[in-house]
Amino acid sequence: MKRIFSILVFSLALWLADGAYAVNTFAPERLNYEVVYEWGMVWKHAANATWTISKSGNGYVAQLVGYTRSWADKIYPVRDTLRCTMDANLKPLLYEKFTHEDKYYARDNVKYSYPLGKTVAKCTRQRPDRADKPDVNIELMARAQAYDMVSVFYMLRNVDYASMKKGDIISTIIFSGKEKEYLTVTYRGVESVKLRDKSKHEAYCLTFRFTQEGGKKSSENITVWFSTDSRCVPLKFEGRLAVGAVKCYLKQ
Secondary structure (H helix, E strand, O other), X not given: OOOHHHHOOOOOOEEOOOOOOOOOOOOOEEEEEEEEEEEOOEEEEEEEEEEEEEEEOOEEEEEEEEEXXXXXXXXXXXXXXXXXXXXXXXXXXXXXXXXXXXXXXXXXXXXXXXXXXXXXXXXXXXXXXXXXXXXXXXXXXXOOOEXXXXXXXXXXXXXXXXXXXXXXXXXXXXXOOOOEEEEEEEEEXXXXXXXXXXXXXXXXXXXXXXXXXXXXXXXXXXXXXXXXXXXXXXXXXEEEOOOOEEEEEEEO
């Protein structure tokens, strides 16, 4: 269960730096997802997630909330919230992650600044459940535009996939509350994807690969399908766990 919302909750053909993609505006939006856990022949609707975005001044606030269902709460309860404030160009200004997984509580706070074309993030990790654990404060830096696990999806929803070829690559950097990861997104072309309500949709298929400094793989790959219409909505996510797999479906 712990990895479910990490999955929600990725030679370079394209390097995404500031201004390397068209920025479209986002209307207020609410997307609901069903999270299905697979273990052998067992498939269980384990959790739900809600993804919203709304205007805030000249920019946006986007939030992803995930929570296990009642039967899964008895095994490993999860209540996670990821929230990001972005400017009008979808550049992140503040990222917050509130983690409540079984008896584990944590809060990550990432504040972005952009001196001399770089991306600098001041990160604080707090453990409100552990009075003996001091706050962890670190600074992360990238020489190009960097994102978090919420804002990166809005950037990716602005990519012109129709002009890409199979095998083309998008690369960028992800800041979490404590580390920097390199995200490589490989475009796999257009596929037909089936949702849980049996409806079928044409979708852009992409594979997300996360690595650390030196190229070491930091987590399992994720496959994401975006709708081919102008909204480019994430329709489905799929990833492996240490035991089994997780699939997240848009609920229409």
